[in-house]
Amino acid sequence: MASHSPYEWKNPTVAWIDRRLPIFSMARADLVDYPTPKNLNYWWNFGSLAGIVLVIMIATGIFLAMQYTPHASLAFESVERIMRDVNYGWLMRYLHMNGASMFFIVVYIHIFRGLYYGSYKAPREILWIIGVFILLAMMATGFMGYVLPWGQMSFWGATVITNLFSAFPLVGSDIVTWLWGGFSVDNPTLNRFFALHYLLPFILFGLVFVHLWALHTVKSNNPLGIDVKGPQDTLPFTPYYTAKDMFGLGVFLIFYLFFVFFQPNFFGEPDNFIKANPLVTPAHIVPEWYFLPFYAILRAITFDLFWGLVPAKLLGVLAMFAAVLILALLPWLDRSPVRSARFRPIFKWVFWLFLANCLLLGYVGARPPEGINVYLGQAATAVYFLFFLVVLPLLSFIERPRPLPTSISTAVTPAGVGVSARGVAE
Amino acid sequence: MFGTFDRASAQRGWQVYEEVCHACHGLRFVAFRNLHALGFSTEQVEAIASRFEVQAGPNDEGEMFMTPAKAASHIPSPFANDQAARVANNGALPPDLSLITQARVGAADYVYAILTHYRDPAPEGFNLNSGMFYNEYFPGHQIGMPPPLSDDRVTYLDGTKATVSQMAHDVTTFLTWAAEPNMEQRKQLGITVLLFLIVLTGFLYALKRQIWSDVEH
Incomplete structure (x- = not known):
């Protein structure tokens, strides 16, 4: 990954291997010596947590796949068999089910941390864009995984989401038939979703590797958002951040396993305990909670454009995809040279309003699209896009950032407080 | 509940x-065997199962036939x-x-x-x-x-x-x-796991404090 300084390995076997394949030097450089800013706060724990959750998901998923049957007439039954007859099958499944929710909680916090501290700005644009691809891959994986138990919400969620592609003009319905492998969501759909659900996490793993490669090339951002000036600003990753990440992992596992053991169906839907039935549509079809803000944006567009040439459904689908993809443009929409919100008095407030707006979208996404919810969803959707397309570009012109500290070490050591401007060393 | x-x-x-x-x-x-978990004895479970009929077969004549359920039957x-x-x-x-x-x-x-x-x-x-x-x-x-x-x-x-x-x-x-x-087993295991994790996390926090004690941050 990062450039390897030549290490002297005392153990002759290790030295022999390392001269031919520098895995020991690489591990040493990236896991031990990696120079990390000394002022990272606990919001920086969520990156490594996301990596650990991915490993937990792959591990539990492989065991589940050994017992699961991807067939429309057996999938629901095989999941119940895992829950009842397979030794600790219930544990594997609850870990996997709740792990999906935990993955999104952790990654959403990770993204908002990047947003607050300007981690997407130069030189970390590619690091950020890879992150957006990771989010997209996670969404595809999560969506297809939810289909596999073949409950009512699995089936109807898959029907609604795949049908979105029918909104595209001319080729729409052909795309949907192609996705389904037939003329409705059925056994071929379940089969391919299972195959892809098994494949995508490994692609995700590859993306995470590239994400870390880019990170270790440009190095970590920090809460002050200023560049590392020298070794006095950094600490070796091990033991300092390994110890901090281990403690964070402990806290996270308590949170995660509380749900697994005591509220395992908290994030689920009762309708998914009913086997898929193409003849009975549930009263309210809702996606998993982590899709709700995007679902609200999809449903917010209730009007045609250009005298019906662009129907509302197509607009909604485009808005939903744009809501994710616009994140990739963030490094160029936000022109402010200052990274951290700590020194951006207006952006700081805009950030919290944006976060609140995302939560509002999530709330609206969970409600039936009636009455006030429609207007709330439309207003929140407008705010979502205004934030990226208008507020952020304008803000870099009108906002006067506060003075930045000269270096991380002057800002974080007590002696340094007098050196930097008053109020800067938070 | x-x-x-x-x-x-x-x-x-x-x-x-x-x-x-x-x-x-x-x-x-x-399955009838699951009823053991409610405190029924083996004999009671078999007696319960025998009151139900399940389809079995095919027999030597190639016919399906009805037979009293066994403990293993659903x-x-x-x-x-x-x-x-x-x-x-x-x-x-x-x-x-x-x-x-x-x-x-x-x-x-x-x-x-x-x-x-x-x-x-x-x-x-x-x-x-x-x-x-x-x-x-x-x-x-x-x-x-x-x-x-x-x-x-x-x-x-x-x-x-x-x-x-x-x-x-x-x-x-x-x-x-x-x-x-498996609800009882889940909750019992959960208490053990969470107690263990709380103690472990306490130690991890102490370890983190110890390691960071020589750094001004």
Whole structure:
């Protein structure tokens, strides 16, 4: 990954291997010596947590796949068999089910941390864009995984989401038939979703590797958002951040396993305990909670454009995809040279309003699209896009950032407080 | 709702299921052997299983035949298929009860409420379709299931008085167990795991503090 300084390995076997394949030097450089800013706060724990959750998901998923049957007439039954007859099958499944929710909680916090501290700005644009691809891959994986138990919400969620592609003009319905492998969501759909659900996490793993490669090339951002000036600003990753990440992992596992053991169906839907039935549509079809803000944006567009040439459904689908993809443009929409919100008095407030707006979208996404919810969803959707397309570009012109500290070490050591401007060393 | 299952109540609930509910409702994910968990002995489980018939075969003549169920058998459903169930029930489909407490908003409370909130006659002005029954908790208030419980509908072996609310409570306990037989094991393991993690995390915090003690940050 990062450039390897030549290490002297005392153990002759290790030295022999390392001269031919520098895995020991690489591990040493990236896991031990990696120079990390000394002022990272606990919001920086969520990156490594996301990596650990991915490993937990792959591990539990492989065991589940050994017992699961991807067939429309057996999938629901095989999941119940895992829950009842397979030794600790219930544990594997609850870990996997709740792990999906935990993955999104952790990654959403990770993204908002990047947003607050300007981690997407130069030189970390590619690091950020890879992150957006990771989010997209996670969404595809999560969506297809939810289909596999073949409950009512699995089936109807898959029907609604795949049908979105029918909104595209001319080729729409052909795309949907192609996705389904037939003329409705059925056994071929379940089969391919299972195959892809098994494949995508490994692609995700590859993306995470590239994400870390880019990170270790440009190095970590920090809460002050200023560049590392020298070794006095950094600490070796091990033991300092390994110890901090281990403690964070402990806290996270308590949170995660509380749900697994005591509220395992908290994030689920009762309708998914009913086997898929193409003849009975549930009263309210809702996606998993982590899709709700995007679902609200999809449903917010209730009007045609250009005298019906662009129907509302197509607009909604485009808005939903744009809501994710616009994140990739963030490094160029936000022109402010200052990274951290700590020194951006207006952006700081805009950030919290944006976060609140995302939560509002999530709330609206969970409600039936009636009455006030429609207007709330439309207003929140407008705010979502205004934030990226208008507020952020304008803000870099009108906002006067506060003075930045000269270096991380002057800002974080007590002696340094007098050196930097008053109020800067938070 | 329950930390542990009330075994006596769940056993009575099984009796209610066997004598009342099973006439129309299946319990296809539960095997007779699972009933051990409610405190029934091996002999009792075998005696219960032998009261049911399951299809077996083919025999040497290539014919399928009916035979008394074994402990390993799953509880046979009362109808061969959904169509047969509908024909026998005035067009209504009695759902399988294996997961009923998890498949409804309100969980076990929903099941108890449905069983105890029939009203006859229906309120003034309510237009009840023929063959339907008024239930305060059922969505839309029209339910195809006739009131299944009435006082002393079953005779409990342990002498408990079989009131409607007692039977509803017992069968709800039983069905909650049937929906997730591993619930007790899950919660017990969970307490051990969380206590371990809390102690471990305390140590990890101390370790982090110790390692960072020489850094000004």
